Amino acid sequence: MRDIARPFVAEGPTGVSIRDRLKGLTPQDEEVLRAVGAHMGSLASGDLTRRCRDGLAHSTDTWAARKRELTAVSSSRWAGSVTSHTHDQWGLARRAQWAHLRSLEAGARTVAYRLSLPVGEKGGKGRPGGYRSKHEWFTKTRRLAILEAEYARVAAARDAGRVSVVRGGRRLAKQRHNLAAADTTVREWRARWEAARWFLTADGESGKRFGNETIRVTPAGEVSIRLPAPLAGLANVKPGRYVLAARVAFAHRGAEWADRVQANRAVAYRIHYDTRRGRWYLDASWKRQDLPTVPLDALRAGGVVGVDASYAGPGPSACGPSRSKTSTSPTHPPARSTAAVNGSGS
Secondary structure, eight states: OOOOOOOOOOOSSSHHHHHHHEOOOOOHHHHHHHHHHHHHHHHHHHHHHHHHHHHOOHHHHHHHHHHHHHTTTTOOOHHHHHHHHHHHHHHHHHHHHHHHHHHHHHHHHHHHHHHHOTTOOOOOOOOOOOSSSSSHHHHHHHHHHHHHHHHHHHHHHHTTTTOOOOOTHHHHHHHHTTTHHHHOOOOOOHHHHHHHTTTOOOOTTSSSSOSSSSSEEEEEEEEEEOOOOOGGGOOOSSEEEEEEHHHHHEEEEEEEEHHHOOOOOOOOOEEEEETTEEEEEEEEEEEEEEEOOOOHHHHHOOOOOOOOOOOOOOOOOEOOOSSSSEEOOOOOOOOHHHHTTTOOOO
């Protein structure tokens, strides 16, 4: 029998992300968004290249130097967003590299253990047995050599501070080599690839007007963008700023978002383009801090719902403060179980 852990209260989400579609954009609006996205995307690609080149030699001084160079061709806040996201992307690749090493190590250890056993020996008590035949045993020796070589390669890259990262996504990059399997054309793939590498993300900043100076959204839903220095000539309002014709109205958590922007609290925004649907979207996100944790006894005072996660469980049950079951909702047999009984499960 497995042990049942003591009940506890799971922590709530520490962040919120909501989305709305940018409807009613004019051709001029789309042209400006594409120009800003392509320009900042090019800068983000170059910054990621330099961060990968710095490797383990990265420091606050090198970060500041990169930001100064980006500021000259964009703005201080655009540069801050780019360097921040570059740092996060490099860190994510570093953690994925570590997880890959652990996976290779576990695989090599399992294969080596099974090779050490006599051919045909059965396993038991949670341990695998030997391989079934001499042919399989020989094949797995080759597999072990591959795992060890790959482990040595990845370990050397990690020690040197090298990571593997692709702006736009590795999966999308690989689709270019097999467009037929992806059911797409070169033109469609190129559009998706370019859109995926655009950079239209701005971090929020508390104390600034409506919580963001780079991509600003008013409580009425007006969206404006601080243009990078080389594109300042595209502004349609005060110098260096462009107001979109579209208006946003967040249906989910809209009241919470409105309270934040009216109080000038930080809200991060991201504009992205869905090439398949031909639609532009705006994402808003922010952190939720100092959330109160309700004690478990307080939650039980009003009754709770218990769910048996096993396959043949009786379904959700309402429990009173004393943890006793007060009612059980009726459940229907799973579809696959019914099919098996009727003889159509094969």
